[in-house]
Amino acid sequence: MKHNLYIAIEGPIGVGKTTLARILGEAFKAEILLEAFEENPFLSDFYADRERYAFQTQIFFLLSRYRQQSRIVSDVLTRSSLVSDYLFAKDRLFARLNLRGDELVVYEELYATLSERIPTPDLVIYLRASTDVLMRRIAQRDRPYERGISRDYIEDVRQAYERFFSAYDEAPFLAIDTDHMDFAQNAEDRARVIGRIRAALEEGTYQPPLPEMPSSMPTAGPPVLAEGRRRLGDFQRFHEALDREKGFISDLYLNFICLTEEVGELGRELKHIWIEEEARSEQGIRRQQAQEAAIQARLPQLREELADILAFLLKIANAAGIDLEAAYVEKMEKNWRRTWPRPDR
Template sequence: MSDNFYLAIEGAIGVGKTTLARLLGRELGAELLLEVFEENPFLSDFYADRERYAFQTQIFFLLSRYRQQHRVIQQTLEQASLVSDYTFAKDRLFAELNLANDELHMYRRVHAIMAEKINLPNLVIYLRAGTDTLMERIALRDRSYERGMSRDYIDRLRVAYERFFSDYSDSPVLTIDTDNLNYIRDAEALAYVLGRVRSGLAEGEYQQPLPRPETAPDVAKSLRVAGKRRRLPDFQRWHRALDADKGFLTDLYFNYIALTEEMGELGRVLKKAWRAEKTLYEHRGNRQEARDRALQKQMPAIREELADLLAYVLKLSNYAGIDLEKAYLDKMQHNEDRTWET
């Protein structure tokens, strides 16, 4: 499998998708796929009379986006990584907002057929901003066909994006709040975004292969298949092979103590992040930005400690003879059926 990645950026009108796509393309050495919305002949009419021109505008966008993505993405990924300022999925978001009744029903049928043939991103960056911020940025760029865009429409679109990404599961999603983030003029802000993107790509759809225990090549080989969705039993089998190969102590209680020590390590890392967040918040006044920056700085350590915790949980499950995946699913089914007191 190629190591090239496909990164897509999403968010409401005016949030800064294209700007960030250009910056990330340059910084990550990736090709660009930018939406060609100016070619839609119905767009200016749509902003003047949305109800009358919604269907024509949406169908034109659907066909245009399909042609562009179906042709370009796979060809590009064979040679290079790709950054896009839109996803094919977002077309339906706009349709749900602007169409109704028979027009929406027809649109859904056509979109479903086309969507099956479109590559999914390895990571989607969802840029979030408040309505006031979006209106300011739209006014600042002063595109002629956007001048009549109402605040109410932008607010409805912002809410639609929030709902859309609240249950989006086609690709991993990295959410970045941009109200107080100027990655155009602030090098530190751009570095912050780049750090989160690189981390997100590393944790995306394709998992890195585990190290290979020499005593169990068949198990290791099954875990090294690129792009394969591994399950908890795979990891439990791998840990059994690793314990045998390395001669690790398999005492249940000893490893429980080791697990609690790893919990303490995670607690110390999170304490550092909490203190850093407090300091950043006092200086910048934005709680979410302060938290994101503090966590990003500690992210390598957090990832390492969480991985250690998972390893010990898998080992304990092995030593106790528990199928962890089945135990988890049984417990979640119990929780789902349970009546919770509030």
């Protein structure tokens, strides 16, 4: 790593941002920048009456965060790496959650002016957790001004973060699910998180844009392969370019090992879904509705694991010199013509 790093940690209230910032400060021999949220004189009143105190609370946070970020970040980076337990852009996330009408208009104008002067992190770490876990952690740390936080508000915040990071493209970011880890107390969890962050910093978490589609594409065939849609061959060529650009190993056997690991992680997510589905069913919810709700609760993680599996399948095909789309079409044509014995009923 040739320059001082700037890492920002984000996630909903109670997810463990400050704890991880302290851990990374030690691991990376970096200075840490902690949000001075306790200095906000409106915060406890806001949790008691959100509508009445939202504007005062948000403007105080905006100006406080701006003072910290504009004065400290650039100065620290001249001599050391820096880990912050918040991202300046979070302020806008909370403003859009809590402000309405003219108050939001005034806020947006002020935010637009101030945000232009804020440095961009080298990596943003997004810590995820379920609402139940967040509520438990908030209760355990027992900060006086947080005792009035409602579960509904924490759920709103959690969903706002999911929406925010689903479209975030201002800096590379790494999402980490913290529901089943305790990096504060568990050394293995701590080492695993630090390892993932080091890998993200070395490799980058963004992939370059996929190749543009050829100007002339066949229009015949299944709708999913119609003109304007990407083909599997495009994704294979993308991974060839990605491996060259990032220096990733394209070994056939290593990629198979990585694929099996990703399948295991998919199995872990399906286990979570199954447990949640069973719990909802025991509450009298119909099985199909219980499953749909359980899937929705784990949808971001499920999407990521399926994408990782597809990525390693494409890399294995590249290593073996196989046109995966052609192989798939040929095999499915055989399946279409094939007759399978029907099970006895």
